[in-house]
Amino acid sequence: MQKLTEFEQYVIEQKGTERPFSGEYVNHNAKGVYLCKKCLAPLYKSEHKFNAHCGWPAFDDELPGAVNRHVDADGRRVEITCAQCDGHLGHVFEGEQLTANNIRHCVNSVSMVFQPIDDTNAVSNTELATFGAGCFWCVEAIFAALKGVVEVKSGYSGGDAHDANYDAVCQGTTSHAEVVQITYSPALIDFESLLEVLFASHDPTTLNQQGNDKGPQYRSVIFCHNSAQVDAANQMISQLTQTQVWPKPIVTQVVAFEHFYPAEHYHDDYFAKHGEQPYCQMVVKPKLDKFKQQFADKLKG
Structure with missing residues (x-):
């Protein structure tokens, strides 16, 4: 901020x-x-x-x-x-x-x-992607490392309540999912590449769970901002299912984006600020290290 x-x-x-x-x-x-x-x-x-x-x-x-x-x-x-x-x-x-x-x-x-428009650092022609893939501390750290990603913001989407906060979401009283909203430049990275990273960085076959994190707030979900994203998401899931990349059925939801509620400020850049904490060392860092090896060509310098 x-x-x-x-x-x-x-x-x-x-x-x-x-x-x-x-x-x-x-x-x-x-x-x-x-x-x-x-x-x-x-x-x-x-x-x-x-x-x-x-x-x-x-x-x-x-x-x-x-x-x-x-x-x-x-x-x-x-x-x-x-x-x-x-x-x-x-x-x-x-x-x-x-x-x-x-x-x-x-x-x-x-x-x-x-x-x-002629500023080399201009954030023009950007688009939004909103994904849920478990704890947003992990997901934010992964997508923030990608070339073409301007900003990644942790927050909440998909619930019935008109507002959301961390305690309420964790208690399951709002039906929101922990998500990241990604601002990216399609000229540098396309939505399909973001989907590729999404499915490689979490388990889309576990319902309402990622590792030891359990609950509907940790569900695998793609909140689509337009019909093109809907088509791309469904096509990716169909392709992964046909090629049997995952041994179990993919349970990732594909739904229309409605609202995004930014998470509390202390969640911003959580891994970058608190990388030495036990959860970050045991959960976030291994995921991030594996991701960096797999997608080295897509990382920022």
Whole structure:
């Protein structure tokens, strides 16, 4: 997470609003990608932006899975937040007939940071993948090591509750799975390669269990963000079944992505920060070492 100024905290974390026509991106027209100021998750492409003459940056589309919507407490407006960190962005309006998409994301400039398209470090044309494969400490460490992976965030998906936290998920009261949400560049690594790593790095034949970790929160699951991911996931499972890579039936679920709830901050980069802890030494490190040997050509330098 990025360090925020006092005013950025007011807008992003306390749901404040900057003054109209005061933000740096109101009349900004460069080509590139707008990212969340707090967690740097990609939100909007520059081609989504239009001049709504409203005093704040306006967008008539978003990157898939990037933005969540919440009805305000008074029921009058719909708030939009970053799907990855829940940071406040602004509000969304429909029916104004300002563009062909007939939608306006009214976003605070201070909630975003811009990456120009010609910046060699730009996070443009990225996509999301969301996988459950047991304890997210293990899964995060593996996918974070891959070339083309911009960020890996631990969290929870697939439950009935409208919120999730580690204690509730572990108790099985929310039906969520421990997952990682992966921001990746398709130009450097494709979804099929991510699936290959997923199935090589956990046992997809054990129902609600990975090793000694037992419970529905540890289920094997692919939360698909679009129909192409559904097709790729089903094709991969069919191929693995036909070639009998696994001696038992694959029980991995393939379901539509709905919501991602970021895990508590102390889970971020857990293995990198706590690699000497017994669980990390006995469970995470052996998995990571085996993975690095098997996928050496896909690792970051």
